[in-house]
Structures are given as structure tokens and as C-alpha cells.
Amino acid sequence: MKIAVCVKRVPDTESRIKIAGDGKSIDEAGVKFVLNPYDEFAVEAALQLKEQHGGEVVVVALGTDASQETVRTALAMGADRGVLLKSNASSLDSLGAARLLAAELEAGEYDLLLFGKLAIDDYNHAVGPMVATLLNLPCVSSIAHLEISGASGTAEREIEGGVEVVEFSLPAVLTTDKGLNEPRYPALRGIMMAKKKPLEVKEVTVEPGGLEIIELSVPAERTGGRIVGEGPDAVPALIEALRNEAKVI
Amino acid sequence: MGAVLVVLEQRDGMLKRVSLEALAAGRVVADAEGSEVHALLMGPPGVSTEALGRHGADKVLAAATPDLALYQPDAFATIAANQVSTGNYDIIVLGATAMGRDLAPRIAAKLGAPLAPDVTSLTANDELVVTRPVYSGKAVFTLRVVKRPCVISVRPNVFSPTDAAKPGAVEGISADGVVAARATTVKVKEPEKAVLDVAEASIVVSGGRGLKGPENFHLIEELAEVLGGAPGASRAVVDAGWRPHSEQVGQTGKTVSPSLYVAVGISGAIQHLAGMRTSKVIVAINKDKDAPIFKLADYGIVGDLFEIVPRLIAELQKIRGN
Ligand SMILES: Cc1cc2nc3c(=O)[nH]c(=O)nc-3n(C[C@H](O)[C@H](O)[C@H](O)COP(=O)(O)OP(=O)(O)OC[C@H]3O[C@@H](n4cnc5c(N)ncnc54)[C@H](O)[C@@H]3O)c2cc1C
Ligand SMILES: Nc1ncnc2c1ncn2[C@@H]1O[C@H](COP(=O)(O)O)[C@@H](O)[C@H]1O
Numbered sequence: 001m002k003i004a005v006c007v008k009r010v011p012d013t014e015s016r017i018k019i020a021g022d023g024k025s026i027d028e029a030g031v032k033f034v035l036n037p038y039d040e041f042a043v044e045a046a047l048q049l050k051e052q053h054g055g056e057v058v059v060v061a062l063g064t065d066a067s068q069e070t071v072r073t074a075l076a077m078g079a080d081r082g083v084l085l086k087s088n089a090s091s092l093d094s095l096g097a098a099r100l101l102a103a104e105l106e107a108g109e110y111d112l113l114l115f116g117k118l119a120i121d122d123y124n125h126a127v128g129p130m131v132a133t134l135l136n137l138p139c140v141s142s143i144a145h146l147e148i149s150g151a152s153g154t155a156e157r158e159i160e161g162g163v164e165v166v167e168f169s170l171p172a173v174l175t176t177d178k179g180l181n182e183p184r185y186p187a188l189r190g191i192m193m194a195k196k197k198p199l200e201v202k203e204v205t206v207e208p209g210g211l212e213i214i215e216l217s218v219p220a221e222r223t224g225g226r227i228v229g230e231g232p233d234a235v236p237a238l239i240e241a242l243r244n245e246a247k248v249i
Numbered sequence: 250m251g252a253v254l255v256v257l258e259q260r261d262g263m264l265k266r267v268s269l270e271a272l273a274a275g276r277v278v279a280d281a282e283g284s285e286v287h288a289l290l291m292g293p294p295g296v297s298t299e300a301l302g303r304h305g306a307d308k309v310l311a312a313a314t315p316d317l318a319l320y321q322p323d324a325f326a327t328i329a330a331n332q333v334s335t336g337n338y339d340i341i342v343l344g345a346t347a348m349g350r351d352l353a354p355r356i357a358a359k360l361g362a363p364l365a366p367d368v369t370s371l372t373a374n375d376e377l378v379v380t381r382p383v384y385s386g387k388a389v390f391t392l393r394v395v396k397r398p399c400v401i402s403v404r405p406n407v408f409s410p411t412d413a414a415k416p417g418a419v420e421g422i423s424a425d426g427v428v429a430a431r432a433t434t435v436k437v438k439e440p441e442k443a444v445l446d447v448a449e450a451s452i453v454v455s456g457g458r459g460l461k462g463p464e465n466f467h468l469i470e471e472l473a474e475v476l477g478g479a480p481g482a483s484r485a486v487v488d489a490g491w492r493p494h495s496e497q498v499g500q501t502g503k504t505v506s507p508s509l510y511v512a513v514g515i516s517g518a519i520q521h522l523a524g525m526r527t528s529k530v531i532v533a534i535n536k537d538k539d540a541p542i543f544k545l546a547d548y549g550i551v552g553d554l555f556e557i558v559p560r561l562i563a564e565l566q567k568i569r570g571n
Binding site: 013014017026038092093094098123124131132133134139140142156159160164167168169178179212215222225226228231232241242248249 | 319345346359367385388436438439449508523538545559560
């Protein structure tokens with residue numbers, strides 16, 4: 001089985017977000033970057049499938065040079081080789097990213113293309129289904145359960161108040177949600193080996209998308225919040241506030 | 250200017266409330282631009298469309314066949330994109346639900362259109378401007394739509410359905426010519442007892458590790474019930490197996506924007522806040538007065554939840570009884 005996993009470099013969720021001088025992006029100084037947590041589920045799924053069926057796992061990232069580190073993290077988990085589509089700018093335009101990734105993945109004769117369900121920086125929730133559409137492949141998004149047998153598979157995705165069961169044929173695009181598996185940590189040996197694994201760098205150009213950034217801002221702090229009291233005796237004051245002040249009950 | 254196409258969502262033959270919210274968002278654009286809102290229904294025959302005119306649909310386009318009873322990604326994307334290409338549409342609006350989040354990028358890719366997902370506000374005067382939370386809700390993008398058509402999904406519970414009455418006459422459209430699907434939704438597994446989903450509820454009561462064990466979550470369920478809301482959970486208690494993942498609120502769970510969010514025994518970790526910070530009113534009950542959740546909360550009670558919550562349930566039951 002030949003599997004590609006698309007991975008993105010994103011700020012760690014614990015990091016404080018400061019807006020850069022241009023007012024349109026984040027100030028990256030002091031920010032720790034990680035492999036997008038949802039992409040870890042995708043890498044893990046690929047590695048498990050390779051363990052069962054044999055084959056190759058290729059990791060693909062689109063981003064600046066710094067994304068090499070992200071690719072290496074996936075290689076350290078056990079992927080075989082990496083490709084960095086190197087751009088001078090990071091783009092938050094999902095269709096632009098999908099086009100560049102689709103162009104790279106198209107000729108690879110992959111059985112599966114795996115993505116995270118969303119990148120925790122832009123929250124677009126989009127690139128996987130977009131790549132599938134551009135390449136005219138079947139796609140199941142946000143999967144928390146997967147079975148592959150031969151040239152077809154069954155996946156389950158959580159929806160509001162239920163779980164959708166979707167059958168699909170390979171080759172296919174899948175995007176992974178929490179619950180699919182427990183991603184492994186790269187072992188020391190894996191980290192050492194990752195340094196020697198092939199990582200091909202290809203230059204690409206990110207085009208501006210159809211959405212123009214007016215500004216990136218930090219949401220106003222919620223103000224006016226108050227402690228209505230301590231212990232159960234504060235309950236009537238809370239109910240009073242919810243009914244007559246906030247008017248939500 | 251081209252019209253607005255709102256893609257509706259139904260489940261078991263019933264329209265979802267988020268469809269009316271998407272109509273309201275579509276109405277904002279159409280009213281500013283002097284165009285119309287057309288509502289696209291893909292589903293089984295017999296879905297009631299009666300509310301759509303009342304809530305702002307100039308016209309309802311219905312592709313009704315039993316094959317579309319469940320969400321079929323390939324077919325839905327093809328029908329919607331065909332409708333946009335054959336009609337004159339500028340803006341496509343969906344709800345940012347499990348379906349909408351899957352469908353919106355497919356439609357955008359088919360049309361070569363930009364996608365603005367999970368939008369929390371929209372203004373349309375001389376230009377169309379949307380805002381959307383990013384970086385786990387720690388920052389907000391304000392974006393100008395500079396290319397049309399453009400696909401927008403709206404976060405549930407953020408927009409209120411509009412009362413602008415329009416004709417809303419129903420016109421059947423064909424669901425023929427839809428490509429043979431290679432991904433087919435075969436069924437939806439539903440829990441035995443139907444529960445209100447956290448992502449859809451207008452009141453959410455979430456419990457965290459402060460509840461000490463799964464046996465105490467009846468407190469959360471009872472409080473949710475008396476408020477007419479849905480129970481939610483922090484990741485700590487989902488990972489511990491006390492509650493199902495479907496209830497998890499936060500970065501790796503669901504994003505919710507209810508009118509009232511009650512956090513019980515939840516510290517307020519950044520990843521939890523990512524899922525609920527756009528709630529309209531937030532209440533926190535926690536024994537630690539320095540818990541980060543109190544920074545976000547509109548109203549807080551400091552103390553032992555095992556004393557406070559039973560009292561709260563009892564008082565609310567009294568009010569409900571009257
Ligand atoms: C990549 C990543 C993704 C994550 N995604 C999510 C996510 O989606 N959702 C999420 O929730 N978390 C998420 N987390 C985890 C998050 O960081 C926290 O660990 C988690 O939210 C803590 O849950 P909690 O508030 O229930 O528990 P704790 O942090 O342990 O808080 C328990 C609280 O209960 C209070 N308490 C204890 N006893 C009582 C009592 N008797 N009465 C009143 N109060 C009491 C305590 O004072 C404390 O504030 C994620 C973490 C990472 C690294
Ligand atoms: N720049 C990128 N490089 C590689 N993969 C990406 C990139 N952007 C998005 N993806 C993939 O698409 C998924 C969804 O991202 P998004 O649509 O941006 O929320 C991510 O989890 C990645 O698997």
C-alpha cells in the first residue's frame with residue numbers, strides 16, 4: 001500500500017498568540033511549533049496500515065523551510081520519506097494549498113491520501129476534501145474508525161447526535177479525527193533514523209486567494225464578569241442574574 | 250449581483266435549525282446587494298419547507314429523492330455546484346456542521362471558489378466582510394471577499410433566524426446526472442435514547458474532572474435537563490472514559506456557541522476555551538477561585554460543586570414548576 005500523509009506545521013496550542021506588526025499575521029517570535037495534532041492521527045493510521053499491508057508512507061508538507069522539522073517529526077514516527085513543497089510565504093488560503101498539494105500527489109499512484117480533519121492554526125477544515133475533489137477521488141472526512149479490506153474500506157465519522165457509516169473504494173482521501181488511534185511518540189532510534197531518511201525539497205509559489213486579510217486581532221477580553229458569591233447560598237443570586245440581567249433562562 | 254444560495258440541512262425529514270441561521274446570514278448579503286436568497290434542499294421527499302419563506306427564502310429549490318435521505322457527499326456537492334454554475338449565484342452559505350464542514354470545501358473546490366469557514370459575523374455594505382476565529386479562538390481574522398462566487402459556512406447558534414417573510418415558493422430541481430458515488434453513506438448509527446447534541450444546543454452544561462467520577466455525572470445531566478440543554482464534557486473526563494467523545498467540548502472536540510454555557514468543575518484550559526469562548530453567557534462553578542475559567546466567565550460561584558449544583562437544580566425545578 002502506498003500512502004501519502006499531508007502534515008502541517010502549526011503553533012502549539014499552549015503558545016500565547018501575539019499579533020505581528022503588520023496586523024495581519026502572528027508574531028512567531030518565541031512561539032513553539034509542532035506537527036498539527038490531527039495530522040498525528042493521520043501519520044499513525046498510515047503507519048498501522050503499512051505494518052499490516054506493507055508498502056510505503058510518504059509525508060508531504062507545504063510551507064517555509066521551517067516545515068522540514070515537521071516532516072522530520074513524522075519521519076521519526078516511522079514514515080519512509082518526505083517531500084517539502086517549499087514556499088516563501090505561509091498561506092491561509094485553503095484552496096491554494098489544496099491545489100499545490102493535489103499537483104504533488106496526483107502522479108504518485110497512492111492508494112490512500114491522509115490528512116488531519118483540520119489544522120489548528122487556520123481552522124479551515126478544508127484541505128482534505130478539496131484535494132479529493134480536485135483529484136476526483138472519493139473522500140470521507142473526520143473519521144474516528146477505519147477498516148480497509150482489499151480495494152475498499154468502511155469509515156465512521158461522528159455527526160451531531162450520531163455516527164455516519166461510509167463505504168468507499170480505493171484510492172481514496174481520508175481526514176482523521178481524534179479517537180481513530182493513539183499516535184505513537186517518536187523513539188530515540190526513530191529520531192536518529194529520521195535524520196538519514198530522504199527529504200526532497202521542491203519550490204512552489206503560493207498565489208493570493210480570494211479572501212483578503214483586513215486584520216488579525218485578539219478577541220476583546222470578556223469584561224464585566226463577576227463572582228456572584230461563594231457556596232450554595234450564592235445560587236439564588238446566580239439564577240436572578242441569569243433570568244433578569246443576562247435573560248438567558 | 251448574483252443571488253445567494255443557502256444549502257439547507259435536514260435529518261430524518263426535519264430541517265435543522267442551523268439552516269434557518271444560514272438563511273439569515275444569506276439574507277444580510279442579499280438585502281445589501283439587492284439580490285435574492287434561494288434555499289437548496291437536498292433530501293428525501295416530504296421535508297416540510299413551510300418555514301423557509303417565513304424566514305427569508307425568496308425561493309426554495311428542492312432536489313427530493315429517497316437516495317438523498319442521508320448525506321451523500323459526492324451527490325450533494327455535484328448538485329450544489331451544478332446549481333451555482335447554471336444559475337447566477339455569487340455567495341453560497343452553509344451551516345458549519347459535520348455535513349457543512351465536509352460539503353463546503355467540496356463545493357468550493359468544484360467552483361474554484363474561496364472558502365470562508367466557521368464564520369461568526371458577516372457585514373455586507375459596499376463590500377462583503379466576514380470574521381472567523383482562528384488559532385484555537387485566540388485570534389480572529391477579519392476577511393474581505395474579493396472573488397466570487399465565494400462559499401461561506403456559519404458557526405451554529407451565532408446567527409439568529411430572521412423574520413423577513415418572502416414568497417419561498419418551492420421549485421423541484423433534478424438530482425439526475427449525479428456521478429456514481431465511490432463513497433456512500435450507508436447508515437447513521439444513533440444512540441438508543443435520542444440526545445440533544447452539544448454542538449446544536451442553545452444551552453450547554455459541561456462537567457470536568459471536578460466531578461470526581463462518572464457516577465456523579467447525573468448532576469450534569471439533571472442540570473442540563475432542567476435548563477433544556479445538552480450535557481458536555483472536558484477532555485480530561487472523556488479521556489478517562491467517564492463520558493463519550495461526542496460530548497467533548499474544545500479543540501479536539503466540538504466547538505459550541507450556545508446562549509448559555511455552564512462549566513462545572515472545569516479549570517478552563519486553553520484547549521477547552523477554544524471550543525466554547527464564543528458562547529454568549531458563561532457561568533463557572535469551581536472551588537478554586539483562581540481557576541482560569543473565571544477570567545472568561547460572566548458569572549461565577551466559588552465553592553464545592555457537590556453542594557452548589559444540587560441546590561441549583563432544586564431552585565430551577567421550583568421555578569419550572571410554577
Ligand atoms: C493537543 C491538546 C488538545 C486538547 N483538547 C482539549 C479539548 O478539546 N477539550 C478539553 O476540555 N481539553 C482539551 N485538552 C486538555 C486540556 O489541556 C485540559 O487538560 C483539560 O481541559 C482539563 O480538564 P478539566 O478542566 O476537566 O480538568 P482539570 O484541569 O483537572 O480541572 C478540574 C477543575 O475542577 C475543580 N474542582 C475539583 N473539585 C471540585 C469540586 N468539588 N467543586 C468544584 N470544583 C472542583 C478544580 O478546581 C479544577 O479547576 C487538550 C490538550 C492538548 C494538549
Ligand atoms: N500547508 C500544508 N501542508 C501540508 N498539509 C496541509 C497544509 N495545510 C493543510 N494541510 C492538511 O490539511 C488538513 C486540514 O487543514 P485545514 O484545511 O487547513 O484545516 C491538515 O490537517 C493537513 O493534513
